[in-house]
Amino acid sequence: MNTPDSTHARAPLPRPTRRRFIRRHSATVRITHWINVLCLSVMLMSGLQIFNAHPRxxxxxxxxxxxxxxxxxxxxxxxxxxxxxxxxxxxxxxxxxxxxxxxxxxxxxxxAFPSWLTIPSYYDLGAARNWHFLFGWLLVINGAIYLAHGFWRGHIRRDLLPDRDQLAPRHVWREVLDHARLRFAKGDEARRYNALQKITYLLVALVLLPLMVLTGLTMSPGMDAVFPFLPDLFGGRPSARTLHFITASLLVLFVVVHVLMVVLSGFWNNLRSMIDGRYAIDHSGEAR
Structure with a gap:
């Protein structure tokens, strides 16, 4: 008498999942990333204190x-x-x-901005400027180290410059739809940044951050004396101040979206890759 197992093919057993780690971020990239986090946090909070002196x-x-x-x-x-x-x-x-x-x-x-969001929490314009300038110069030095390392080791060209196929309109549009649907790259596709990530990171590193530094320098009378072309470059110091505020707001928006994507696409895996450089991918092609 035939049994069900003898008349029907057995379903294939699922393949065991084996995790493997890839090296995603170098030590220099990780260190400069966390220094940037510190600098931008202090600069934002001290900058809001400075803005409170004249919130227009x-x-x-x-x-x-x-x-x-x-x-x-x-x-x-x-x-x-x-x-x-x-x-x-x-x-x-x-x-x-x-x-x-x-x-x-x-x-x-x-x-203008509440005390819990500013450095210092009490109103002190002089102290806020000292905090702002100190961490502003630290940000400039840190950014210079990151760019020098990135060009020297090929990180900018290899990891941040979009490939030709990634810039195809159809490809970019598909990535926009995938992000809107919270569909993230898996397996070997997660080894590299997608086109949206590359374009965004390049805009932040090569446009927003340099613009924030230049407009910040323009608001310094001492810097204007050394580089008198700076105010004219931005149409006057008031315009530079406005651009500085808008640029900082765009950076805050970038950070909010960036953190949201980190959480949704695998928080612990992404965090680990920025702490010890390792990023885990399982054998079936799903990032963990």
Missing amino acids: LYWGKYGADTDHAFIVIGSRKQADGLHGFLRIGSLSIGTTGLLGVSQEGNAVVPR
């Missing part, structure tokens, strides 16, 4: 007796207390509890 942004050269700010973070005193607002052009948005006012002890005070 302008474009072009303006007179001392006029105020034509197109972005303002402020507060209004109403019957029930202070209320924060953000004004962009003629559009005004209430921001009480987020921007414009800050709870300090038992008092509510006018403050």
Whole structure:
């Protein structure tokens, strides 16, 4: 009498999963990455303290007796207390509890960005500038080391420059759709950055960060005396200040998206690769 096993082929057994590690980041890339994290964090928080001294942004050269700010973070005193607002052009948005006012002890005070988000937490413009300039120069030195190492060891050319096939419009569009659907590269495809990552990292390293440094230098009277062309390069110091703020905001947006993608595509694996350089891929082609 035939048994079911004798009349039907057995289903193939699943292949055992074997994890293998690849070297993804060199020691120099990992060290400069974490120094960047520290520098940008301190610069952001001290920069917000500096911005609190005059929470208005302008474009072009303006007179001392006029105020034509197109972005303002402020507060209004109403019957029930202070209320924060953000004004962009003629559009005004209430921001009480987020921007414009800050709870300090038992008092509510006018403050563009809250005390818990600034360095130092109390208002001290001089201390904020010292923190900002110190970590700004550390960022410049760290960035120079990263770029020198990247060009010398081929990291920029090998890992960050998109291949010709990656720049094909159809390929880029497919990657955009994959990211929107939270579909991430697996197996050997995870060995290299995709086109969106490469383009974004190049824009940050070669455009946003240098622009932030140059606009920051333009706001320094001492630097303007040494390099008098800087204010004209950006249409005046007020415009440089606005570009500095916009660039910093874009960097914050990049960090938020970057951290989100790290978490969604495999947090521990990505974190490990930036700590000891190892990135795990299993034999079946799925990154872990």
